Amino acid sequence: MIWNLAIGLTGALFAGSAGAFIPADRGELVYRVAGCENCHTDRKHDGARLAGGRKLTTPLGTFYTPNITPEPTTGIGRWSEADFRRALRQGVGPDGRHYYPSFPYTSYTKLNDDDIHFLWRYLRSLPPVRQANKSHELPWYLSFRPLLAIWKLLFFTPGAYLPVTGNTAWNRGAYLVNGAAHCSECHTPRNKLGGLRQDAFLAGTLEGPEGVVVPNITPDKKYGIGSWSKADITQYLSTGSRPDGDYAGNLMAEMIDNSLKYLPQTDMQAIAEYVASLPASANPARKASKVGRQRDQDYY
Amino acid sequence: MNRTHWPPIMAALGMVSAVAYAVDTDEIVKYRRNLMDANGGLMGACNAVLQNKVSDQTRLAGFAQALGTLNRNIATQFPPGSASPDSDALPDVWTRRAEFERRAKDAESKASVFGKTPSAAAFADLSAACKGCHKDFRK
Numbered sequence: 001m002i003w004n005l006a007i008g009l010t011g012a013l014f015a016g017s018a019g020a021f022i023p024a025d026r027g028e029l030v031y032r033v034a035g036c037e038n039c040h041t042d043r044k045h046d047g048a049r050l051a052g053g054r055k056l057t058t059p060l061g062t063f064y065t066p067n068i069t070p071e072p073t074t075g076i077g078r079w080s081e082a083d084f085r086r087a088l089r090q091g092v093g094p095d096g097r098h099y100y101p102s103f104p105y106t107s108y109t110k111l112n113d114d115d116i117h118f119l120w121r122y123l124r125s126l127p128p129v130r131q132a133n134k135s136h137e138l139p140w141y142l143s144f145r146p147l148l149a150i151w152k153l154l155f156f157t158p159g160a161y162l163p164v165t166g167n168t169a170w171n172r173g174a175y176l177v178n179g180a181a182h183c184s185e186c187h188t189p190r191n192k193l194g195g196l197r198q199d200a201f202l203a204g205t206l207e208g209p210e211g212v213v214v215p216n217i218t219p220d221k222k223y224g225i226g227s228w229s230k231a232d233i234t235q236y237l238s239t240g241s242r243p244d245g246d247y248a249g250n251l252m253a254e255m256i257d258n259s260l261k262y263l264p265q266t267d268m269q270a271i272a273e274y275v276a277s278l279p280a281s282a283n284p285a286r287k288a289s290k291v292g293r294q295r296d297q298d299y300y
Numbered sequence: 301m302n303r304t305h306w307p308p309i310m311a312a313l314g315m316v317s318a319v320a321y322a323v324d325t326d327e328i329v330k331y332r333r334n335l336m337d338a339n340g341g342l343m344g345a346c347n348a349v350l351q352n353k354v355s356d357q358t359r360l361a362g363f364a365q366a367l368g369t370l371n372r373n374i375a376t377q378f379p380p381g382s383a384s385p386d387s388d389a390l391p392d393v394w395t396r397r398a399e400f401e402r403r404a405k406d407a408e409s410k411a412s413v414f415g416k417t418p419s420a421a422a423f424a425d426l427s428a429a430c431k432g433c434h435k436d437f438r439k
Contacts, residue, residue: 212439240431245344246336247427249388253435 027122030115032262033180034108036123038254039065051075051129056102057210060194061138063102071128084120085113090158091148098148100136101156101194110161110179155195169266173274176267177202181260186214186251189283202278204285212250213285220280233272237263329387332377335370342367343430350420360418367426368415375404388439396436403433 031037042053042065052067069075076084083094091105092098099105111119136143161179163171177183188196189205204216204223218224225233232243240248240256248256260268342363348354349363378393378400393400407429414422 239427240434241343241347241427242340243344243347245340245342245347247431247434249434249438250390253431257431257435 025118025122026115027118027120027125029262030111030119030180031122032259033176033267034111034119035182035255035259036068036119038251038258040068048129048131050123050126051131052133053131058102058194059190059207061136061142063100063136063138064134065103066133067129067131068123069126069129070124071130074130074132075128076123077128081117081120084123085116088116089160091152091156098145098152100142100145100148101151104182104185106156106196107179107182107185109156109158110175112160112175115180151193151195154193167273169270169273170277172267173270173272176263176271177274181271183217187217189285200281200283202275203281203283206285208251210251216281216283216285217275218278218281218283219276220282223282223284224280225275226280230269230272230276233275234265234268237261237268237271238265325382325384326386328377328379328382329384333387335374335377339367339370339430342370343427346418346423347427350423364418365415367411371408371411373404374407375401390437390439393437400433400437403429403437407433 037050039054039056040050040052041047042051042055045053047053048069050067050069052065054065056063056065067075070077072078079087079094086092086094087099087103088105088108088111090109091101091103161175164174165171184196184202186208187202187204188198189200189203190207191197202217205214208214216224219226221227228236228243235241235243236248237256237260239261240253242248247253263271345356346360346363346367349356349360378389380394383389383391383394407426410422410426410429414426
C-alpha cells in the first residue's frame, strides 16, 4: 500500500532524487532496494547478472549464491510466482527444502504482496543465463537441511510488515530497513546458532559477512551514528559520503552503488526517520584501525 | 672469526631485520592512516561548506588546495609488504596493483582539478573517485 503511494507520487519522487536515476519500473525498484544483484552476481569473476556463484564467507561456512535468472534448468525458469512468494515469505524452495538464512528471507518475509509480485515480474523479464549452481561448503552437521526447520522455529517470524504507528514516513522506513533493504542481516550481531540478536538490533558486529566489521548504526553518540543528522544519513545512503568526510567501503559501498542510491529521496528520508528513532546501543563494533583513536566517537 | 660464530650472527641479523621491517610497516600504516584522516577531515569540511551547512566560504580554496597536495602519488604510500591486520587496505591493493594505481591516479587528477577550481561539480567527481577506491580496495 505504501509502495502504491510512493509510486503514485512518481513526479515528486523523481524531482527529489538529487539527480540520481530512479527505476521507472516498480519491480526494478524493489529489485534494487532488495540488493538481489549484489549477492546473485559474481562480479569479482565477471559473472553474468543474477547467474549466481558469488562466494559468501560466514562464520558458519561458505555459501555460493544460486542462479536466479529465468533459465529453466539452472535458474528459476520453472518456478511459479507462488513458488517465488513462498521462497521469500517462508524460506522454502519449490522442492520443499528449507533455505539457509544466508538468503535473507528472514527480512524478505516482510515484503508486501504487491512488491513480491512486481519483483517477480521484473526478474522474469531479464535474460536467462545457463550456469549451474555450486554446492555450499559447510560442516557436515549443517548439511542436514531439515534441521533448519528447528532453526526457523527459534529465530524466524514469517509474515509481511504491518504498520505499527500512524507516522507514514516512519512506517515506510521500518518497512525498508526491516524488509527490502534487509539492513539488520548485516548490522545486527548473530548468536552462535546464526540467529539475529534482537537485543542488539542494528548495533553492529565484528563478525559480519565476508569477515568484515559491520558498524553500529543505532543512534548511540559514541559508538553509533547518534551524531549524524537525518540529512547526513540521507546523504550517506545516496552517495556513501559520511559527515566526517570518509566514504563507505567494501560491501556497504556496493550496497549503495547498486541498491540504495536508486531509492527516491523520500524513502531515504523515511529510513533516516526510522533509524534515528531506534534505541541507542553502546556496542563498540569498530574496525581494529578505529579502536583507541582520538576520533573514535566519529567512526560508526 | 670462527666459522661457528656465523649461524648465531646471521640469526641475530635476521631478527634485527625482521623487527626493523615490522616497525617500518607499522609506521607506514600509521602514516597513510593519518593522510586518509586528513583527507577525510578536509572532505568533510568542504562538503559542509559546499552544502551551506556552515558559512565559511573563505577557507574553501585552501581546503581544496590541500586536498590536491594530499592526493599526489597516493599509491606510493602502499608499498609491497605493507599489508597489516591494523590496516584497512584490502589485499587487492597489492594483488590488483595496476588497477589500484589507475584509481589512485584518477583520484589524484580529480583532487588536482578540485584544488584549482573548488566547485560542487569538481567535489562530486572527487567524492566519486574516493568512494570507488574504497569500494574495491578498503575493508
